[in-house]
Amino acid sequence: MTLAARRVLEAAARLFYERGIHAVGVDLIAAEAGVTKKTLYDRFGSKEQIVVEYLADRDERWRAFLAQRLDTAQPTSAARVLAVFDASRAWSAKNSSKGCSMVNAHAEISDPSHPAYPIITGQKQWMLTLFTDLAGDITPDGAGHLSQTLMLLHEGALVAHGLNIFADPISHAREQAQTLLAAAENSAAKR
Amino acid sequence: MTLAARRVLEAAARLFYERGIHAVGVDLIAAEAGVTKKTLYDRFGSKEQIVVEYLADRDERWRAFLAQRLDTAQPTSAARVLAVFDASRAWSAKNSSKGCSMVNAHAEISDPSHPAYPIITGQKQWMLTLFTDLAGDITPDGAGHLSQTLMLLHEGALVAHGLNIFADPISHAREQAQTLLAAAENSAAKR
């Protein structure tokens, strides 16, 4: 990726996230990136491709960020679940004040055959799988059930954060997750 | 509201929800409504006003739908909390297969001074207040805490439903809410 291409992607990412995908034109992206439209089209070919790379890049960054956080977390599965919420809180404070970019993109991309669609649904599926794997270590029988609850808390917290419904929803979700994990460990130990 | 205006609002509501607000032009709305642009502008004055009335109307319909469901629910607060989730499940099956229209609109409307902004945040605040009032009857000390958790489960379920993350997330949220309510009633009774 060339320097100009990187600047285009950075500008597009910021504008798409803050204003929405359809509300941002390629002329604006080029201007904000300090790049001509010629360069933009030489590198990306279409606006759609910029959208795809915006979401793919954001997905990749989030996974890398989360992986790093999980690596430094305590090695127990319960601690790692909580580390996901900690990572989301840190990530949201810096990059996601308007909520989840995948959810927001989904609001604008209706067609399931759009090339960005699998990126959006893929990230959510990946998160669910992550929760399911961790939950499986805690309560093998209730892994599906627990992971779905964690997913709802997590998604709900991101929405609540983006819409500013109440203060610090991600911490609240983390706390609730902690209660859930304790109960699951307790009931698994009894069995 | 005239007949033509109603047709415009119905067409706009469907198109805005399915394709996104910025992706739909007034020409298309007029064509789908079987109405000329002249009529459309005579009735609404601007596209922005159509957006505002679309969201306001949807908000009103949801509140009326929910109120009717709450009226026919068992009069206990716990049953009424669960009735909210039941209402959401029924509503989503019919009108909200792509998730919450307020959340989706928020993804496209960045400016807090946009006239549609207070409608979006207002509905979320109203829902939180509703949960808080009901939770207050169950556990006065923990009303804020419980209502926030219910809110996260509810919002998370709507997102999960819209993105099809897993099957029937609203029922899962309802079930989780039920567990929470039982625990809250139990701990309130002990005190």
Add this chain to the structure above:
DNA sequence: GGCTCACTATACAGACCGGTATACTTTTGA
């Protein structure tokens, strides 16, 4: 009958949309 209101039909304005073409300059690496 005459008046108003809601509506149709069509054309147009000016801006912006995504995308392309031509011509030229700068950077960079074998």
Add this chain to the structure above:
DNA sequence: TCAAAAGTATACCGGTCTGTATAGTGAGCC
């Protein structure tokens, strides 16, 4: 050193965007 790659600058394309203007039709109402 020299050619390819990457970039700038600018003009343009057809189409669509929100919004307006002009002209006329039909129904209800006092």
